[in-house]
Amino acid sequence: MRRTAACTTALIAVVAGVATVHAEEPTGLNVPIGDPSRSNQEYVWISNASNLPLFVERVYPGLESARKALNVKVRIAGPTSVDLAAFITTVDAECTKNPAGVIVVGGWDDALASEVDKCIDKKVPTIVTDGDLPMSKRLTYLGTNWYNLGYQHGQYQCRYHNEAGLKTGEIGTISFLAATNFIQARQGLRDALAKECSGIKVVADEESGTNVEQVAANTAAIIQGHPNLTGMVGFDSEAGPGIVRAVTEAGKSGKIIITSNEAGRDFLNTIKDGTVKMINMEKYETMDFFGVSYLYTFHNDIIRNLNMDHWLQNPLPAIGDSGLIFVTAANVDTILAATAGAK
Amino acid sequence: MRNDLSPPGSSVVSSPGEPVEPQATERSRGRDLLVRIATERQLLLIVLIVLLVALMTILEPATFPRPANAAVILLDTAQTGILACGMMVLLIAGMFDLSIGGILAFSGIMAGLAAKNLGLPPIAAFLTGCGWGMLLGVINGLLVTKFRINALIATLATLSIYRGGLQLVSGAGVTNIGNGYTVFGQTQILGIYSPFWFMAVIVLLFAFLVSRTRYFRQAYYIGGNARAAKLSGINVDRTVFSFFVIMGLLSGLAGALLASRLNTAVVLAGQGVELKVITAVVLGGASLSGGVGTIFGAFLGVLFMALLQNAMIIAGINPFWQLIVVGIVLLISVGLDQFARARGKA
Numbered sequence: 001m002r003r004t005a006a007c008t009t010a011l012i013a014v015v016a017g018v019a020t021v022h023a024e025e026p027t028g029l030n031v032p033i034g035d036p037s038r039s040n041q042e043y044v045w046i047s048n049a050s051n052l053p054l055f056v057e058r059v060y061p062g063l064e065s066a067r068k069a070l071n072v073k074v075r076i077a078g079p080t081s082v083d084l085a086a087f088i089t090t091v092d093a094e095c096t097k098n099p100a101g102v103i104v105v106g107g108w109d110d111a112l113a114s115e116v117d118k119c120i121d122k123k124v125p126t127i128v129t130d131g132d133l134p135m136s137k138r139l140t141y142l143g144t145n146w147y148n149l150g151y152q153h154g155q156y157q158c159r160y161h162n163e164a165g166l167k168t169g170e171i172g173t174i175s176f177l178a179a180t181n182f183i184q185a186r187q188g189l190r191d192a193l194a195k196e197c198s199g200i201k202v203v204a205d206e207e208s209g210t211n212v213e214q215v216a217a218n219t220a221a222i223i224q225g226h227p228n229l230t231g232m233v234g235f236d237s238e239a240g241p242g243i244v245r246a247v248t249e250a251g252k253s254g255k256i257i258i259t260s261n262e263a264g265r266d267f268l269n270t271i272k273d274g275t276v277k278m279i280n281m282e283k284y285e286t287m288d289f290f291g292v293s294y295l296y297t298f299h300n301d302i303i304r305n306l307n308m309d310h311w312l313q314n315p316l317p318a319i320g321d322s323g324l325i326f327v328t329a330a331n332v333d334t335i336l337a338a339t340a341g342a343k
Numbered sequence: 344m345r346n347d348l349s350p351p352g353s354s355v356v357s358s359p360g361e362p363v364e365p366q367a368t369e370r371s372r373g374r375d376l377l378v379r380i381a382t383e384r385q386l387l388l389i390v391l392i393v394l395l396v397a398l399m400t401i402l403e404p405a406t407f408p409r410p411a412n413a414a415v416i417l418l419d420t421a422q423t424g425i426l427a428c429g430m431m432v433l434l435i436a437g438m439f440d441l442s443i444g445g446i447l448a449f450s451g452i453m454a455g456l457a458a459k460n461l462g463l464p465p466i467a468a469f470l471t472g473c474g475w476g477m478l479l480g481v482i483n484g485l486l487v488t489k490f491r492i493n494a495l496i497a498t499l500a501t502l503s504i505y506r507g508g509l510q511l512v513s514g515a516g517v518t519n520i521g522n523g524y525t526v527f528g529q530t531q532i533l534g535i536y537s538p539f540w541f542m543a544v545i546v547l548l549f550a551f552l553v554s555r556t557r558y559f560r561q562a563y564y565i566g567g568n569a570r571a572a573k574l575s576g577i578n579v580d581r582t583v584f585s586f587f588v589i590m591g592l593l594s595g596l597a598g599a600l601l602a603s604r605l606n607t608a609v610v611l612a613g614q615g616v617e618l619k620v621i622t623a624v625v626l627g628g629a630s631l632s633g634g635v636g637t638i639f640g641a642f643l644g645v646l647f648m649a650l651l652q653n654a655m656i657i658a659g660i661n662p663f664w665q666l667i668v669v670g671i672v673l674l675i676s677v678g679l680d681q682f683a684r685a686r687g688k689a
Contacts, residue, residue, distance in 0.1 A: 054515075238609075241605060245605055
């Protein structure tokens with residue numbers, strides 16, 4: 001009887017001990033953010049086409065800001081071309097090195113989900129930016145709401161068609177056809193058109209392939225195949241310049257309503273010359289600065305929910321919409337002036 | 344007896360002295376024509392192009408058979424056509440170059456930097472791009488002929504090096520080049536933009552060089568049997584080296600031209616172009632083992648690919664099917680040739 005009581009007491013003590021461990025305060029609060037003791041922590045950003053002009057101009061500065069603000073190391077990795085196999089290999093290799101955190105630019109392919117899962121299984125804090133991988137174990141998606149992006153393009157197309165006195169119209173799109181984020185964007189576009197200007201339809205969806213020449217050739221063929229084409233929407237960063245080139249070469253500049261994703265600061269000048277009506281800019285600096293910050297927060301155990309271990313109860317937001325900037329004739333001068341010399 | 348058992352359409356063998364039936368002769372002629380079309384790649388491509396144009400004219404009469412669409416197709420052949428000339432010469436000599444996409448992008452960047460950052464006149468900037476391409480071609484040539492590195496490995500490695508190098512030099516590329524540089528790529532002549540005319544001149548020039556000049560015809564001997572070519576007095580290394588330099592020059596030209604057309608030198612320019620060019624050139628009659636091919640065939644291959652792509656988009660074919668169709672067409676074109684040759688031998 002005495003032995004049973006002793007065992008029970010011991011068991012309670014063990015359980016209480018475990019509970020105490022789980023109920024500890026976040027351990028990372030003891031060290032101030034940016035402390036030199038964490039300066040060896042390395043955070044890795046990985047993407048396909050990792051040197052895409054847009055990434056160089058917008059993502060790299062966001063990462064650099066995070067590096068400075070948090071006093072850690074931030075590294076860029078991934079193939080410079082669109083090469084899924086190389087991308088997957090890079091994610092694998094980087095997570096094997098056990099860095100403090102990894103940002104995977106999702107949206108290129110759903111196959112990346114299993115790579116993200118592998119990283120999480122290795123206890124490497126991993127988040128996804130730019131295009132979500134909702135079926136993965138990623139800690140957070142931080143980036144653009146692509147359905148909303150497409151919906152906004154639809155609304156702008158409706159508005160500009162209406163201003164041009166067009167009740168009916170035909171629109172072509174250029175994007176990565178198989179990528180989830182672009183599928184969502186195209187659906188958003190269609191839903192907005194159906195709701196707000198049902199006489200305007202999408203008549204062609206063609207591939208971008210991160211290749212301006214291919215975009216130009218495909219757009220030229222869309223224009224020839226649809227003589228009544230009234231609008232073009234480019235969803236990825238290489239689409240806009242290719243669409244503009246093809247529309248200009250077809251002598252339809254200003255006649256076909258173009259709305260596009262951003263393609264660098266100089267591309268904004270196409271709004272000034274009237275070729276493009278609206279360019280959306282994703283908030284890359286925001287998503288990547290906060291991406292590193294989220295990982296830093298997680299890795300250093302700075303915040304907990306219910307005082308539970310951060311690997312048991314993920315304290316990060318599940319999804320963060322980094323928002324969009326819409327550039328039109330109304331604000332292009334302001335944005336160009338504000339970004340002058342930003343390169 | 345065998346004749347009696349032959350299925351309809353099969354060849355009929357007449358005995359000596361036996362009068363040949365006119366129908367049998369016609370059937371035999373028809374069969375010969377089909378075999379000839381199947382075995383002569385250029386003829387096959389011409390037939391396929393005519394059939395595709397005819398089919399699209401019937402299916403899409405309002406959109407496909409228009410001068411504006413013809414101009415779009417011809418413009419689409421420009422870049423691949425320029426590169427195909429150099430690649431065909433290399434393939435005839437039993438070589439190939441996988442770094443052309445990297446050379447193209449790097450040359451465009453150098454031309455853009457020369458025009459925008461150095462303020463060079465357009466022609467000087469354009470020549471800078473071409474010259475840079477030639478220089479990179481020299482490196483490829485040296486690696487293959489002096490260091491004896493397999494062309495596949497050497498140019499695969501330089502593709503990576505050139506792509507990395509151009510990013511180090513330019514970062515995000517050169518946008519809004521300006522300074523009058525667009526004259527090479529944005530000038531319209533007879534309703535078609537200038538890149539097409541560059542390509543037309545280069546195709547004609549190379550068609551002449553490869554078919555009429557002794558120097559370029561050496562490629563056939565080298566590709567057919569490099570050892571025999573060497574024994575017969577051909578300086579194989581020097582000739583192959585010069586072909587790599589020419590390929591570099593043409594890639595540089597294509598890159599400088601693309602930068603002019605877009606008014607932007609794009610770091611990702613020419614992605615995957617090497618496979619596109621090799622596909623078109625093989626479709627046009629080249630063999631990966633060397634010794635065969637013509638520039639006209641290469642041009643037909645490029646034209647057919649551009650036509651097919653344009654036709655599929657106009658016909659509204661799902662882009663995923665487009666890829667499958669391109670693959671099937673390549674297999675059928677090359678496979679038909681092999682099949683007909685095998686039947687001919689039998």
